[in-house]
Amino acid sequence: MGSCSSERNTFTNRAFHNLTSRYNAYYLSNTKIQEVEKEVIANYNEDYTQILPVFVPIDSATIQSNKEKLESARELASKAVEWHRISKWVDDSYFLIGKIDYLQGQFDDAQNTFRYVNVNSKDKDLRHQTLISLLRLYVDLEEFENANFTIDYLSKETEINDENRFELYRTLAYYYERRSDKNGVIGALDKALEYAKNPKEKSRINFILAQRYQREGLDALAYDFYQKAQEGNPPYNRSFYSQLYAQQVAELNASKDLRKVRNYYESLYEDPKNRDLKDVVIYERALFEEKQGDIPLTIDLLHQAAKEPGSNERLKGYIYEKLADIHLSEFKDYRATKYYLDSALTFIREGSPAAIQIEDRKTTLDQFVFHVERIQSNDSLIFLSQLSEEEQRVVAEGYIKAEEERLIAEAKAQEKPKSTGIFDNLLAFADRGSGSTFYFDNAVAMQQGAIDFYRTWGNRPLQDNWRRRAVVFENSQSETLTEEDSTTLDSEENNPLNQLPDIDQLLSQIPSSSEEIGLLNEELEESYFELGKLLYFDLSEIEQSVENLETLVREYPESSRKPEAYYLLYLGQKELAGNAQQYVGRLNREYPESQYTYFVNNPDAASGNLAYIESSKNYENAYNSYYAGQYQQARSLIQSTLKEYPLTRNTEKLLLLDIMVTGKTESRARYRERLENYIENAKEEQLVELARNMLNPLLSAEELAALNAVDSTAIDSTEMKIALADSTEMVNPLPDSPFVMDEAQTHIMVLSMSPEEAEKAQGVVGDLERFHAQNFPNSRLRTGNMNMNRENAIFIISPFTDASKAKEYYELFQSDFESNAITEQVKSNAFVISIENFQILNRTKNIEEYRAFFKVAYQ
Incomplete structure (x- = not known):
């Protein structure tokens, strides 16, 4: 009883508290934490078709479901600290509290606890x-900076025990994994x-x-590691995939080996233990072929x-x-590619890296398929509109007949003929007869019967006693159909009658x-276009x-898109070595004032002007949105x-x-400030004069007199008198500098060098x-170059959304x-700059002045 006190630091007291804190509070807390960690691993479904992560991700749902257990573990660890503070297990208990914080996503608390233990513990292994x-x-x-410091510190530590070394190298592999360093992961x-x-x-x-060596093309090493992965009584799925992938990297030199591998896939498919992995077997066989x-x-x-069927739904997406x-x-079939990617997305989790990558790939293909299918559809409808009613009806009847044949063909495809080998009838599309002679076991006969019924009676709903003579009685009965009765009707999805189009409906679509x-x-x-x-x-x-494009200019000679179409045809024919x-002649004759005519007449200036073409169109759309009162839409397009x-x-x-939009949506002070900055920095005189006229209504009589402003352009002053909520102002860190700091602006990075250095630096574009x-x-960065003046040539990397x-x-x-x-000097002299500041720099040409500001x- 006397040893219970934590105030007396005697041998007996320390022995008592060491015993009880270790084997009561610490042991029970640690056991509960390990149970949760094991459950996280057990609940994680490994996707063996992709490279496995170094650490199993912590599932928040599992952590939440174990909230009471973790809180109990926290309470026990806390008791070890509070009740047994003279024991040597206090720091270990603090470490457990840090682990609980980490598992529950309380990273700041976990970080503070780990740091405390590292600073205060005298136990080297615990540290x-x-x-x-x-x-x-x-x-x-x-x-990563903190991670690098920690790695550097640990690399200098001695006497790290084997258990900690294992965790250290595993964590190093995780570090390299997050930094996409393949060699680092393998080495760690x-x-x-x-x-x-x-x-x-x-x-x-x-x-x-093994997976990583296989991805790097080192098949021999991959084969050895797949063999080793089958040791140690691994889970069945890992053993299965190890054997399966080992076949992919095995050295095959003769047709006998190929037959052996194919027989191996056959045996895997037929093995009852692989019932939920049949899709994997055939998928891997496909990659082998x-x-x-x-x-x-x-x-x-x-x-x-x-x-x-299969247990891993994501695999369907990969297929x-x-x-x-x-x-x-192989075929450059963009339409099929788009629809296969659509199917892939239905099986891959939305927001995952794989789904995001597919979405990016699909953007162009979606547009391609949309326009191709619209052309096909509209062409057909216009052609049909030129036929007589009788001819239109013949075409519609032919279409329905073709649909009937398609439905019968699908029924044949769904028949399951007996096969001696699993790969003899890969798509179940081969015609091996009509199957069973019993009507209701024969899908083809049933489909044909449904279509014959449709031809005779039309697309009428199925219901009991439809041949009754007492129509009135039948109608009254149909009104009282119960929910149970309705379940006997064929579903729309499975009823072939509902898949057949109605002839009147088809004819109504013709314009x-x-x-x-x-x-x-x-x-x-x-x-x-x-x-x-x-x-x-x-x-x-x-x-x-x-x-x-030639179809466009031929079929639609009055199109407003013709100038740009001519220009694109000019570029296309140049690439094809055509005429x-x-x-060039057509543009000069038909559109002498067009910007595209300028480009073809000045081919040296046309390089890089596709950006000008696109920005011109966007400017026009933004301009129209502004005058339509759609200010946010205009701003979004401008930015x-x-x-x-x-x-x-x-x-x-x-x-x-954009400043004009500011005048409609922000404060009067902000509007005036932006106009003044623009007048000071812009180069194009007509635009500067326009900006001055916008500014004049915002000035007092004294300010106008001081500036000797001339009211030369008739601009409605009421349009400029805007007074809305204040917005943040830009900051000038150097009062005497013409440059202004605006972190929200689009930025670029500039490499400045002499023209001689620029000539030798053409290879830098490829390196960039x-x-x-x-x-x-995923940032879509672009690289370009220009001569700023005789002394300076610059390479530009853009765009960055903000500072x-x-x-x-x-x-x-x-x-x-x-x-x-x-050179290193060119690299070290690089700088970033906002778009507005670059306009000032392009006018002043004073790079050293901007470097001081930078x-x-x-x-």
């Missing part, structure tokens, strides 16, 4: 364990294997290494895999994505008035682009254009239009593109970018 947990937390939060996991004690964990690491160069068989196998890849690379035909022609005109652009810019199908000069095309001859016009692909794959994104790029550029095309404002 190492805490630092490794802290490293994982830093990687989770992508605080390889070291982790040396210290792994748990056979199942060793099996999982071996499997990850693709390697052998048999594309038709590969496609058939992929279709079969999509039809097979359809593979079908999309094949139809794109009959000039207005309807005119609308179809307007849509056709738009689709031919947009499809031509899409094929030229996004799909690089120059010949098809030329065909569509590009004919479009997106400035972001995508930051340096064109339209930049100053877009900026002034590789740098962007590795570090900013923070530009500074993030600048810092990574300074630390990681390497190129033999530029150091104060950004560094």
Whole structure:
């Protein structure tokens, strides 16, 4: 009883508190935490078709369902701290509290607790364990600078025990995984294997290494690790995939080996234990046949895999994505590719990296298919509108007949003929007779019967006693049909009668008035033009682009899109080594004042002017939105254009239009401030004069007199008298500098050098593109160059949405970018700059003045 006191620090008291804190509070708390961690792993469904993550992701739903258990663990660990504070298990209990905070997503608390233990604990092993947990937390939060510091510190520590070394190397692999360093992951996991004690964990690491070696094309190494992954009694699925993937990387030198592998896939398919993995077997067989160069068989196998049941729904998405890849690379079938990607997205979780990547790929294909199908549909409808009513009815009847044949063909395809081998009838499409002779077992006979019924009686609903003579009685009965009765009716989805179109409905779709035909022609005109652009810019199908654009100018000679179509035809014919000069002549004859005529007459100036073309169209749309009172829409379009095309001859016009939007939506002070800045910095005199006239109504009589302003342009002053809520003002960190700090503006980064250095630096563009692909794959960064004056040539990287994104790029550029095309001095002298400040710099040409501003404002 006397040893219970935590106030007396005697041997007996310490022994009592060490015993009770370790084997009561600490032990029970740690056991509960381990149970939750095991449940997280058990609930995670490993996707073996993709590279496994180093750590199993922590599922918030599992953590939430174990909230009471974790709170109980927290209470026990807290008691070890409060009740047994003279024991040597206090710091260990604090570590458990940090783990609970980490599992529950309370990262700030976890971080503080881990730091406290690291600073105060005298137990070296516990400190190492805490630092490794802290490293994982830093990687989770992508605080890589703190992670680097922790790694550096741990690398200098000695006497790290084997258990901690295993966790350290595993966490290092996680660090490299998050930084997309493939070699780093492999190296760290390889070291982790040396210290792994748990056979199942060793099996999982071996499997990850095998996957990564396979992706790198090191098949021999991958084969060895797949074999090792089958050791240690792994879960059945991992063992299954290890055997399966080992076949992919096995060395095959003879036809005998190929037969062996195919027989192996057959045996896997027929194994009852693989009932839920049949789709995986056929999918892997498809990838194997693709390697052998048999594309038709590969496609058939992929279709079969999509039809097979399976436990991993995501696999169906990967199957359809593979079908999309094949139809794109082998056949350039953009329509099929789009629809396969649509199917893939129905099985892949929305918002996942794979889904986002597919969505990005689909953007262009969606537009392509939309315009192709609209052209086909509208062409057909216009053609039908020119036929007589009798001819239209004949066409409609033929269409219905074709639909009937299609339904019968589908019924045949659904028959399940007996087969001696699983791969003999891959798509179940082969005609092996009509199946059973019993009517209700014969899908073809039933389909044909339903269609014959439709021909005789029409598309009437199925109901009991429909032949009754007492129609009145029948009608009264039909009104009292119960819900139970209705379940006996065929569903619309499965009833072939509902799939057959009605002839009157088909005929009603044919346009009959000039207005309807005119609308179809307007849509056709738009689709031919947009499809031509899409094929030229996004799909690089120059010949098809030329065909569509030539159809546009031939069929719609009054189209407002003709000048741009001529210009695109000019570019297309130049690439095809065709007659590009004919479009130069047409532009000069028909549209002598067009900007496109300027481009073809000055081919040297046309380089890079596609940005000007697009920004011109966007400016026109934004201008129309402004005068329609749609100010937010106008601003959105202006800002997106400035972001995508930051340096064109339209930049100053877009900026002034944006200021006009400010006059309608923001405060009078903000409007005036922006006009004054614009007048000071803009170069185009007509726009400056227009801005002055906008500013005049905002000035007092004294200010007007001081400026000697001349009221020369009739602009409605009431339009300028706006007084709404105040907005934030821009800051000038150097009062005497002409440059103004505005972090919200679109920014660019500039590499400045002499013209001689610029000539030698042409290779830097390729180095920058590789740098962007590795570090900013989704940012759509562009690179261009221009001569600022005789002394300075510049390379421009753009766009960055704001200053923070530009500074993030600048810092990574300074630390990681390497190129033999530029000197270290050029690299170190790079700077970021906002669009408005670049306009000032382009006018003053004083780069050193801006560098001084850059150091104060950004560094």
